Amino acid sequence: xxxLVSILIPAYNAEKWIEETIYSxxxxxxxxxxxxxxxxxSKDQTYSxxxxxxxxxxxxVTQENKxxxxxxxFALSLAQGDYIQxxxxxxxxxxxxxxxxxxxxxxxxxxxxLMSSEFGTFYYSIKxxxxxxxxxxxxxxxxxxxxxxxxxxxxxxxxxxxVSRNLSESAGPWNEEIIRDNDGEYFCRVVSKSKMIKFxxxxxxxxxxxxxxxxxxxxxxxMQSIFLSRxxxxxxxxxxxxxxxxxxxxxxxxxxxxxxxxxxxxxRRDDYEIKNIIYGLHAxxxxxxxxxxxxxYKWKSRMVxxxxxxxxxxxxxxxxxxxxxxxKKNYDKLYHMLE
Numbered sequence: 551x552x553x554l555v556s557i558l559i560p561a562y563n564a565e566k567w568i569e570e571t572i573y574s575x576x577x578x579x580x581x582x583x584x585x586x587x588x589x590x591x592s593k594d595q596t597y598s599x600x601x602x603x604x605x606x607x608x609x610x611v612t613q614e615n616k617x618x619x620x621x622x623x624f625a626l627s628l629a630q631g632d633y634i635q636x637x638x639x640x641x642x643x644x645x646x647x648x649x650x651x652x653x654x655x656x657x658x659x660x661x662x663x664l665m666s667s668e669f670g671t672f673y674y675s676i677k678x679x680x681x682x683x684x685x686x687x688x689x690x691x692x693x694x695x696x697x698x699x700x701x702x703x704x705x706x707x708x709x710x711x712x713v714s715r716n717l718s719e720s721a722g723p724w725n726e727e728i729i730r731d732n733d734g735e736y737f738c739r740v741v742s743k744s745k746m747i748k749f750x751x752x753x754x755x756x757x758x759x760x761x762x763x764x765x766x767x768x769x770x771x772x773m774q775s776i777f778l779s780r781x782x783x784x785x786x787x788x789x790x791x792x793x794x795x796x797x798x799x800x801x802x803x804x805x806x807x808x809x810x811x812x813x814x815x816x817x818r819r820d821d822y823e824i825k826n827i828i829y830g831l832h833a834x835x836x837x838x839x840x841x842x843x844x845x846x847y848k849w850k851s852r853m854v855x856x857x858x859x860x861x862x863x864x865x866x867x868x869x870x871x872x873x874x875x876x877x878k879k880n881y882d883k884l885y886h887m888l889e
Contacts, residue, residue, distance in 0.1 A: 552582040555648055555712075556631030560621035562590040564639035565599055567758065571639050572603050580648040583607065587639075588625045591615030596639070619724035619732050626723065634713045637755075641709050642676060644754035651712045654750045661716035664744035667753035669707040676756045690747045693796065696738070696787040700799035703806050707757040708733045717743050730772045731779035738783040742790060768814050770823045777827050780807055781834070794839075801840040804831050808842050 557575045561568055568587075575585045589597040589612040600610045613624055626634070635648060651665040668687065670679030685698040686706050698704060713721075720743040724736050741747060768776075784800045808831055811819065818824050835842045 552580075553632040553652060554630060555580055555583045555633045555635055555652070556629035557583060557585045557635045557637055557643075557648075558622065558625040558629060559585065559587045559637050559639055560590060560618050560625060561587055561592065561596050561600065561639035562615070562618065562621070563592045563594050564596045565592075565594040567640040568596055568599050571637060571642060572600065572608075574642040574645070575637060576603070576608070577645050578643060578648050579646045580652060583648070584629070584631060585609070586625045586628050587611070588613060588621040590618065590621040617726060617729060619726040619728065619736075622724045623726065626718070632715050634715070634718050636708050636711065636713070638708065640758040641707065642756040642758070643709060644756070647753045647755055648712065650753040651750045654753075655712075655748065660745065661714040662743075662745040663714075664717060664741060664747045665712040665753075666706060666747050666749050667710045667712075667755060668751065669710050669755045669757055671707075671757050671759050673759055679756050681754075686749075688749050690749070692741050692744055692747070693787070693791045695741050695747050696783075696790070697796060697799045700783075700787070700803040703802075705734070706737075707755060708737065709755040709757065711737060711740065713740055725782075728775050728779050730768075730775040732775075735779040735782050738786045742786045768810070770818075770821065773811070773815070773824060773827055776807060776810070777830065780804065784834070797838045798840070801835050801838050801842070804835050804838075805842045807831060808844065812844055 555578075557578070559571060559575065564571075572585070572587070575583075585608040587600045587608070587610045589600065589610065591612070591614045597610070597612050604610045609628065611624070611628070613621065622636070633648075633652070635643070637643060647667060651667060655663060655665055666686070668681060668683075670676070670681040672679040684704040685702060686695060686704055690698070717740055721736070721739040724732060728735055780803055784803065787796055787800060790796075808828070811824065811828060815824065819828070832842055
């Protein structure tokens with residue numbers, strides 16, 4: 551009998567997108583599947599919309615608002631599948647994503663192999679999704695995966711992975727203390743327990759950018775969460791291999807977080823809690839045998855920095871990126887409305 555796949559969907563205030571996500575799960579060509587949706591105390595119509603699709607193979611449950619990691623753990627506790635497909639309530643699976651990965655995996659039939667896939671990013675229309683291959687889009691060992699991810703600042707959407715029951719149990723539950731970058735920390739554990747990451751060309755999913763009703767505000771609590779996530783990820787890599795190469799990658803991961811502080815919360819760098827995080831980043835880099843440097847500017851920002859100081863240079867850089875992002879999002883929204 552074909553393996554059972556559990557597609558697990560945590561949802562919070564996702565009424566605008568949940569139906570499209572559900573369709574993509576229901577329309578998977580892999581027939582032996584169950585779909586579990588956990589509504590995390592939504593204040594909109596997410597639960598009632600999802601409930602319309604409830605059936606023998608699609609279960610909808612709700613809980614009081616506890617956060618996405620708690621919702622994921624609840625869904626996982628209900629799952630019966632041999633494989634786990636995580637799917638956020640605003641993302642989309644291509645119709646044969648699961649089939650292509652499992653058909654490919656039957657050549658290995660190894661529960662310790664982690665399957666990955668291509669993914670595209672989009673705002674409203676998946677027809678305009680951007681696929682940008684990088685060094686994680688290939689077969690990798692766990693150490694190679696971490697090294698590329700940390701050193702080059704590349705990432706994979708959570709939905710690319712098809713996780714065996716064995717790997718899921720070995721990795722353990724989602725860390726409910728982490729409110730930001732929780733998927734980064736969780737999949738670091740999953741990757742570390744795998745024998746290898748097998749990339750399946752042609753298997754696709756879609757990651758929606760910038761429109762789901764989730765706060766993008768980097769509060770002090772959120773920054774502490776990202777710091778914790780990155781520290782745990784570094785510990786995971788070094789437990790596999792502690793070498794000059796892996797330490798260099800870890801230092802780069804710390805430096806990329808320092809850049810976020812300079813570019814995204816420039817006005818709070820003197821806040822006591824943020825200063826502690828900055829101190830912790832520098833102390834950890836020193837422990838790893840390196841040092842961190844503030845981000846370098848391109849020529850326009852260098853001129854602003856020279857004349858008006860770093861605060862305005864960082865602010866200008868952030869506003870420029872925000873305006874460009876909103877322009878692309880609004881153009882894609884218009885295109886989607888005209889389709």
